[in-house]
Amino acid sequence: MNPDLSSTNFQKEEFLQGKQIVSLESSSDQYQADAVVVWCFDDQFGPALAVFLKEKNLSHKDLICIAGGLKTLASPDSEDDRVFVLGQIRASIALHRAPRVYLMVHSDCGKYGGLKAFGGDPNKELEEYRLEAKKATDFLIANLGPSIQIEPVFADFQGVWKL
């Protein structure tokens, strides 16, 4: 049965009564983002993200968490996907004036077929990722202009590295 969504006198408090899941005060202040961070959603690299943000002193980041990280900007499954991610980055720049974009790719990423797609050779994997990072960076520079800084990074099971 469809709920009756018509109302002439909708009351937020009444509606939400008894439905609280989390009690938390969030800041309502506007912020400037220190960066846009494009990161793979693979939770194995969640802890690395947390340490990376700390290391780079990114107190406000706009996080775009997608399978494959920078892959969608370098070699997307479809051009629509690439345009969507570009739109997300543009939104962060427009809304939160983010001055730079970090682009992450990681070892043994499922979107690249894992390390086995490179014959189990970490040298081949990283060599390919360097090309992918260059493609993603060139694409963003072409679309965002030179004023936004683009910094690709590589995560593996030992840490996060400049790429």
Ligand SMILES: [Zn+2]
């Ligand atoms: Zn991944």
